[in-house]
Amino acid sequence: MVGAFGGVRGQDRAVALLLRYLESGNVPAGLLFFGEEGIGKEKAAVAFVSALFCRTRGESGGCGTCRDCRVLASGSHPNFLRVSPENQNILIDDIRRLQEELSLKAFSDRPRAVVIAPADRMTVQAANALLKTLEEPPPGTHLLLVAHRMSRLPPTIVSRCQKVSFSPLAPGLVEEIVTGIPGAGDRYPAAVIRGAAALSGGSPGRALEVLEEAEGERERWVRLLSSPDPAAITSVAASWKGAGDLSRKVAAPLSVVRDISLLSSGAELGIINEDLKDALRVAAGRKTPEGWGRAYRALLSMSRMPPQAQKQLMVEAFLFGFHGKG
Secondary structure: OOOOHHHOOOOHHHHHHHHHHHHHOOOOOEEEEEOOOOOOHHHHHHHHHHHHHOOOOEOOEOOOOOHHHHHHHOOOOOOEEEEOOOOOOEOHHHHHHHHHHHHOOOOOOOOEEEEEOOHHHEOHHHHHHHHHHHHOOOOOEEEEEEEOOHHHOOHHHHHOOEEEEOOOOOHHHHHHHHHOOOOOOOOOOHHHHHHHHHOOOOOHHHHHHHHHHHOOHHHHHHHHHHOOOHHHHHHHHHHOOOOOOHHHHOHHHHHHHHHHHHHHOOOOOOOOOHHHHHHHHHHHOOOOHHHHHHHHHHHHHHHOOOOOOOHHHHHHHHHHHHHHOO
């Protein structure tokens, strides 16, 4: 059902809070949906809007069949507005256009709702401009801010909103969600999806990114770690040069080295890359358990480097150093 809360998985506490707001009839003018990226915040925000507009709302939110639900699902409801960055950030001009729109008379007798996502991409100027609307919202208007990093929002914005917290999902639920997504569950082996879920930090969205990034990379890193091939090392390092999110790029080698480290210590349980277990077991014999432990810690450090880090040189240093140490 389009827009129903039933599509928001693993966020029972957040959904229960939103339903209480709806049932009480006391919906705040400002709501801040915050939590890790890719865990259902924006889906919940749209479900909340659907329930807010719906004339025959049920226990799971909007009915999906009334006129307002159908118009919202088509993306053309006149009382629903969305603000998102066209490039990197939400700019002050984006907020001013929103304010102009809100100053006009509503086309429908339903409340008006604005979803700003991701709100933590607003510039300081844009956030300051939005503050006035949060302080004095037009009657019947609700601003729903979706933020991946609440700390990046000015405290003045946060203090004007009622906060709705979203938590990372259990790896098993992430695996189940990703398996059910067309183009993912039918494309990747179950073991690969399970590995991506384990590395996702509880985010189905990040698990999908890991799958795309790690396709073919796990096997490549097993080969790189198994034999010192300078040309192959230079080639893989070059592919990191323009990488944006290091945590995505490092997911494949991190899972491989983690598994090899476990196998080198004699552990057989908890292996993420079960489909590569034979190759990983062969690679494990190349170093001592202590050596694999050092490699794992080095990769963890790489994953936490800032975006402006010299990624190509970093990977070259790691791999050449790895093959030069015991």
